Amino acid sequence: MERHRDQDLDQIRKMLLRMGGIVERQIREAMQALVERDAERARAVIRLDDEVDELQKEIDGQCNRMLALQQPMATDLRFVVATMKIATDLERMGDSAVNVAQAVEILNEEPPLKPYIDLPRLALITQEMVRDALDSFVRRDARAALDVCKRDDEVDGLYKQLFRELVTYMIEDPRNITRALHLLLIARNYERIADHATNVGEDVIFFVEGRDIRHSSPDEVHAN
Amino acid sequence: MERHRDQDLDQIRKMLLRMGGIVERQIREAMQALVERDAERARAVIRLDDEVDELQKEIDGQCNRMLALQQPMATDLRFVVATMKIATDLERMGDSAVNVAQAVEILNEEPPLKPYIDLPRLALITQEMVRDALDSFVRRDARAALDVCKRDDEVDGLYKQLFRELVTYMIEDPRNITRALHLLLIARNYERIADHATNVGEDVIFFVEGRDIRHSSPDEVHAN
Numbered sequence: 001m002e003r004h005r006d007q008d009l010d011q012i013r014k015m016l017l018r019m020g021g022i023v024e025r026q027i028r029e030a031m032q033a034l035v036e037r038d039a040e041r042a043r044a045v046i047r048l049d050d051e052v053d054e055l056q057k058e059i060d061g062q063c064n065r066m067l068a069l070q071q072p073m074a075t076d077l078r079f080v081v082a083t084m085k086i087a088t089d090l091e092r093m094g095d096s097a098v099n100v101a102q103a104v105e106i107l108n109e110e111p112p113l114k115p116y117i118d119l120p121r122l123a124l125i126t127q128e129m130v131r132d133a134l135d136s137f138v139r140r141d142a143r144a145a146l147d148v149c150k151r152d153d154e155v156d157g158l159y160k161q162l163f164r165e166l167v168t169y170m171i172e173d174p175r176n177i178t179r180a181l182h183l184l185l186i187a188r189n190y191e192r193i194a195d196h197a198t199n200v201g202e203d204v205i206f207f208v209e210g211r212d213i214r215h216s217s218p219d220e221v222h223a224n
Numbered sequence: 225m226e227r228h229r230d231q232d233l234d235q236i237r238k239m240l241l242r243m244g245g246i247v248e249r250q251i252r253e254a255m256q257a258l259v260e261r262d263a264e265r266a267r268a269v270i271r272l273d274d275e276v277d278e279l280q281k282e283i284d285g286q287c288n289r290m291l292a293l294q295q296p297m298a299t300d301l302r303f304v305v306a307t308m309k310i311a312t313d314l315e316r317m318g319d320s321a322v323n324v325a326q327a328v329e330i331l332n333e334e335p336p337l338k339p340y341i342d343l344p345r346l347a348l349i350t351q352e353m354v355r356d357a358l359d360s361f362v363r364r365d366a367r368a369a370l371d372v373c374k375r376d377d378e379v380d381g382l383y384k385q386l387f388r389e390l391v392t393y394m395i396e397d398p399r400n401i402t403r404a405l406h407l408l409l410i411a412r413n414y415e416r417i418a419d420h421a422t423n424v425g426e427d428v429i430f431f432v433e434g435r436d437i438r439h440s441s442p443d444e445v446h447a448n
Contacts, residue, residue: 215277
């Protein structure tokens, strides 16, 4: 029974990491598709959506079976609950990456608005947050998870700066409006991905320490 | 033990409905604040955020304790898992309503852009979806839950229409741009609330029937 349980937990972990790997790829490739105006890359991001959805259902099904049949306790129980939550956030991140890719497809039909400098930076930070959050889960590292949560302010700051910059473009020339709006929606989607990465960080802390730090300021929370 | 369990389940249900009631109020009042240019209403929506966050933590804590100590089975287990997911979606809906209220505060400082006709309609449908989704949970009514999911297309259509309309305003006169952008973000937040209501509908179907209908088109799914 115990060995069976460990095998099941290991299988769940592997599925979650596979899902995380695909979503990280979507997040990275969606920005590459924008920067390189590469329509095929954008389509590839969109195509991965089905696989992500399918993995979420499998993970959820497996976690539910585990709860029903094996009644895990303590850390194992928290692992199963945290995994279900993380899978939900990963799926939404994948949706956001798909939104970005769809906007890229529209933007590719017109000449580029401006060199994209801040946007790739926003995407890069977001991508790092997702990777670090998943790493912290694997390594059961609450301190690393907390570091992820702390980076969310940086992302919010960058997003606000981009927002102001894009509004300026719109006001300067009405012909910029549609393109600037799509870039704004892209920025918004990355900002949302960072929010989800923060949720994952919080779930990792709950899993490792059994503490619920949500809705506390990260600066008030001390890593044990 | 069994009576204890029923009492615990009942307490969880009551907390979730209290949380749902507050979030419904936030969704309604945020739109009222916009239509009536009522800054005090907007602030009241923002103030409710703490209570919603606190309730989510309480619900999650209670569900985790229940899983750990009582090891619920079958419907009870699905009830606990669904409740945790629904609470997560309600919390995000509350965040969206707060985003709306914050945009209203900014918009109130300038003259109104246009009579808001489609936006209140979008808000109303969204609000109905949230209410019906929670009702379907209480009544264990998978068919009503499926009806909620089906309305999401209506919301997406309205959002797209509003998007096009607001872009036209921006192109007509650059002085409209900032206000139109805030209205667009408000519309986007309602569209997101509707997505969360759809998630709740899917969780109710999983709870009642043990089926996972996510990522299927609602038209393919037949209520049993």
